[in-house]
Amino acid sequence: MWVFVAVPLAVEAVWVFWPALNSFWLSVTKWNGVGVPEFVGLANYADLAGDPVFKQALLNNVIWLVCFGGLSIVGGLALAVALNRPRRLVGLYRSAIYLPMVFSLAVTGLFWRVLYQPDGTVDAVLGGLGLDSLVRQWLADPDTALGAVLVAAVWRQVGYLMVLYLAGLKGCDPTLDDAAAIDGANALQRFRYVTLPQLRGVNTVVFAVTVIDSLRTFDLVWAMTRGGPYHATELLSTYMFQQGFTFLNLGYGSAIAVVIFLLAIGFIITYLVRASRQEVI
Amino acid sequence: MAVATGTPARDAQAGGVTRHAGHRPGGGVVFHLVMAPVALLWVAPMLFAAAIAVRSFDDVTERGLGALPASFTLSGFVTAVTEVELGTALVNSLIVTAPAVVLALLLSSMAAFGLSRYEIPFRRTILLGMLAGNLLPPQVLLIPVAKMSENIGTYDALVGLVAIHVGFGLGFYTFVLYGFMRSIPREVTEAAVVDGAGSMQVYWRIVMPLSRPALAALAALATTWIYNDLVWALTILQSQAKFPITAALLNLQGSYVSQWNVVASGAMLAAIPTAVVFFAFQRHFVSGLLVGSTK
Numbered sequence: 001m002w003v004f005v006a007v008p009l010a011v012e013a014v015w016v017f018w019p020a021l022n023s024f025w026l027s028v029t030k031w032n033g034v035g036v037p038e039f040v041g042l043a044n045y046a047d048l049a050g051d052p053v054f055k056q057a058l059l060n061n062v063i064w065l066v067c068f069g070g071l072s073i074v075g076g077l078a079l080a081v082a083l084n085r086p087r088r089l090v091g092l093y094r095s096a097i098y099l100p101m102v103f104s105l106a107v108t109g110l111f112w113r114v115l116y117q118p119d120g121t122v123d124a125v126l127g128g129l130g131l132d133s134l135v136r137q138w139l140a141d142p143d144t145a146l147g148a149v150l151v152a153a154v155w156r157q158v159g160y161l162m163v164l165y166l167a168g169l170k171g172c173d174p175t176l177d178d179a180a181a182i183d184g185a186n187a188l189q190r191f192r193y194v195t196l197p198q199l200r201g202v203n204t205v206v207f208a209v210t211v212i213d214s215l216r217t218f219d220l221v222w223a224m225t226r227g228g229p230y231h232a233t234e235l236l237s238t239y240m241f242q243q244g245f246t247f248l249n250l251g252y253g254s255a256i257a258v259v260i261f262l263l264a265i266g267f268i269i270t271y272l273v274r275a276s277r278q279e280v281i
Numbered sequence: 282m283a284v285a286t287g288t289p290a291r292d293a294q295a296g297g298v299t300r301h302a303g304h305r306p307g308g309g310v311v312f313h314l315v316m317a318p319v320a321l322l323w324v325a326p327m328l329f330a331a332a333i334a335v336r337s338f339d340d341v342t343e344r345g346l347g348a349l350p351a352s353f354t355l356s357g358f359v360t361a362v363t364e365v366e367l368g369t370a371l372v373n374s375l376i377v378t379a380p381a382v383v384l385a386l387l388l389s390s391m392a393a394f395g396l397s398r399y400e401i402p403f404r405r406t407i408l409l410g411m412l413a414g415n416l417l418p419p420q421v422l423l424i425p426v427a428k429m430s431e432n433i434g435t436y437d438a439l440v441g442l443v444a445i446h447v448g449f450g451l452g453f454y455t456f457v458l459y460g461f462m463r464s465i466p467r468e469v470t471e472a473a474v475v476d477g478a479g480s481m482q483v484y485w486r487i488v489m490p491l492s493r494p495a496l497a498a499l500a501a502l503a504t505t506w507i508y509n510d511l512v513w514a515l516t517i518l519q520s521q522a523k524f525p526i527t528a529a530l531l532n533l534q535g536s537y538v539s540q541w542n543v544v545a546s547g548a549m550l551a552a553i554p555t556a557v558v559f560f561a562f563q564r565h566f567v568s569g570l571l572v573g574s575t576k
Contacts, residue, residue: 015448112326117541245516
């Protein structure tokens, strides 16, 4: 019976736990992938502290977390509330909104790259509306690139959070809502004081998932801009990948990876605590 | 957890709530006036991509990407499959996805079975540890995994990609299946043990068939995750002939950057398999997404 657990655990240990530990070791070395890694102490971290691109990536990650998280949480919750009750076409609306979830981020990136092209749909629509002053090269302009990529990310994420919130709303007690309605509470008050408090559990999961997803974000940015132009869309993940695999600064890349890990760990623990509270464990 | 893998999803699909409080007759029009454009806006990027995919190259260059289609041709798709060899990439994706999903579910169901049926010490810690491994940002693992793959000879090999997908996904699948298997009454398996069934038989003949709903939900979800992966493919693989469809698409962007009809066709081709999974297993897909959200 031990074999049932030992084999999968060994597989995960080899491909996940051992590499994760190795990351910490590599982050205190200088290594180009050939020969033996040279121990340099905390030099990589000291370099990171003075690296303007790293600071830009960190700042972009914060912007990403706030905008990506904020917009998709608000959007997902609003859509879940709107589409919670059975009505005609509700199933169709829900499907339309979470359909983007099934496409890879690389495909999502392509779709949106096409839309953002200089003579593409976004600019054509803006021109058609008489908003010619807004027409621009969305992904090539450092001022708009991050926002443009964010739109694509939110477009995909909203459906996922909507599904999570729909599940949460199913768990809400409908009699409370009805009682509040009889007491004369309007829809907004009922949402604020009756529904929202009951969604606390889902919110914990959503926040943890959002932070972890923000720190993981790589595919979409890589497919759309590769962190450019001029690092305008650089995130910790893309910078780490570039340092590690384009420039072969494996020690330095590992140090960025460790920073990502440290930023994520608090939220991973939050998620685990919440998961372990569920009665099934 | 067990609840999450089954019932709420069915409700979500069928629009399960039976309550009608506050449902005014006049509200319907406003509701559809708001929701129909929102839903349309959501599918619009896909529709535009599809419209560009079926336009001819000349049509796109002469009248611009943003123009409405004035031509219909499948030549973009033909170019994508023949010249860019997206067909090969699609096959690579399937070669990786199918075994990775099967192996990951097999191993995780074993772990979940062991943890849920036997008094294994520290089983909670083991379970949460495994889940934590899956929650790690992959960036933490990329460099060591790439180096390890070189050392053991699975670098630039599809089998290496399968291995990492199995290892990385195990924690989450185990966690979900554990929750489900815990909900199977002990009496069911105890009866089989009394009748002389060994652990292996209980696992394969009783627990696995009973876990089918959870396995289906995870299979639908794992298929899209593994098929959609980009970062591991870029990390493990080197030669373009071995690229799965996601990585091949990025190359396509580089070399066919002016031929947007080909690029859009490629994106459509890459999107079709997951779209099929989505429509065929919609209920399972949604219930998979729900895991961990409800109490």
